[in-house]
Amino acid sequence: NAGVTQTPKFRILKIGQSMTLQCTQDMNHNYMYWYRQDPGMGLKLIYYSVGAGITDKGEVPNGYNVSRSTTEDFPLRLELAAPSQTSVYFCASRQGSTSGANVLTFGAGSRLTVL
Amino acid sequence: AQKVTQAQTEISVVEKEDVTLDCVYETRDTTYYLFWYKQPPSGELVFLIRRNSFDEQNEISGRYSWNFQKSTSSFNFTITASQVVDSAVYFCALSEMNYGGATNKLIFGTGTLLAVQP
Numbered sequence: 001n002a003g004v005t006q007t008p009k010f011r012i013l014k015i016g017q018s019m020t021l022q023c024t025q026d027m028n029h030n031y032m033y034w035y036r037q038d039p040g041m042g043l044k045l046i047y048y049s050v051g052a053g054i055t056d057k058g059e060v061p062n063g064y065n066v067s068r069s070t071t072e073d074f075p076l077r078l079e080l081a082a083p084s085q086t087s088v089y090f091c092a093s094r095q096g097s098t099s100g101a102n103v104l105t106f107g108a109g110s111r112l113t114v115l
Numbered sequence: 116a117q118k119v120t121q122a123q124t125e126i127s128v129v130e131k132e133d134v135t136l137d138c139v140y141e142t143r144d145t146t147y148y149l150f151w152y153k154q155p156p157s158g159e160l161v162f163l164i165r166r167n168s169f170d171e172q173n174e175i176s177g178r179y180s181w182n183f184q185k186s187t188s189s190f191n192f193t194i195t196a197s198q199v200v201d202s203a204v205y206f207c208a209l210s211e212m213n214y215g216g217a218t219n220k221l222i223f224g225t226g227t228l229l230a231v232q233p
Contacts, residue, residue: 033221040124042206042225058220090160103150104221106160 002026006091006107013081013114021076021110023091031094032074033104034058034066036087043090049074081114088112117142117211121224128197129232136192136227138207144168148210149183149190150221155203163205166190197231204228 004025013019025032030051035043035058045058049068063085065077074093078085089110094102118141128134140149151163164174166183174181178195194201207224 035223040225042119042121043223045220045222048220088158092160103162103165104160105162109158 004091004093004105004107006089006110008110009108010111011113013078013112015081015083015114017081018077018079019081019112021078021089021091021112023074023076023107024072025074025091025093025105026072027093027095027105028071029093029095029105030071031102032068033092034064034074034076035090035092036060037090037109038087046076046089078112083114086112086114117144117209117222119207119209119222119224121205121207121227123227124225125228125230127230127232130199131196133193133195134197134229134231136194136205136207136229138190138192138224140188140190140207140209142188142209142211144211150208150210151181151190151192152206152208152223153203154206154226160206163192194229197229199231199233202229202231 007022033048034046036046037043044060046060046064047058047066049055052068052071055066055068068074091107092104094104120139147168149166153161153163164181171183180193182191204226206226209222211220211222
């Protein structure tokens with residue numbers, strides 16, 4: 001099993017450009033998440049999804065969009081990139097449950113720099 | 116509102132010292148889960164432990180131990196006889212539960228950078 005796969009690992013964008021961070025998981029997990037990690041700030045939730053066709057905003061959704069057309073894929077789109085979006089992005093997934101007990105499996109991260 | 120506080124930004128110890136990483140949380144839920152994750156210099160996030168709010172027993176796994184105290188809303192993590200390989204950022208996290216909404220978002224603290232010197 002590959003687990004959670006994120007691409008690209010590194011990307012440099014110019015201000016105003018757009019791009020999509022790809023995330024795919026092969027564990028048949030219903031729940032998927034996008035977090036961003038800024039130095040000294042921990043991980044902040046951007047968007048999450050509880051199943052195909054269902055997405056919702058997290059703490060810091062502005063400037064991002066997501067879609068969930070399949071169980072496996074949860075791409076994160078940055079429209080009109082800004083320097084404030086320079087960060088490391090993590091995708092994660094877990095099995096479906098309302099208990100909150102399930103452990104998140106994280107991807108390796110994508111480091112994005114906006115210049 | 117749910118919140119996780121890791122007041123220690125950075126800790127530096129010498130190998131073989133014991134070290135405790137503090138985690139204090141806030142929640143209105145009566146049922147919740149607490150987690151610790153490790154982020155080594157390579158950057159990935161590694162799950163260490165999960166604890167539910169009904170189980171206040173301390174847990175020990177090798178050199179790692181966790182002390183969960185609901186009375187003080189704390190979930191502290193102790194590494195005994197630290198090693199250089201323990202150098203990492205450690206995150207404490209709280210699972211938020213929305214009944215009926217099934218969102219179960221994980222709220223992270225800001226992390227503690229542990230540097231173990233040889």
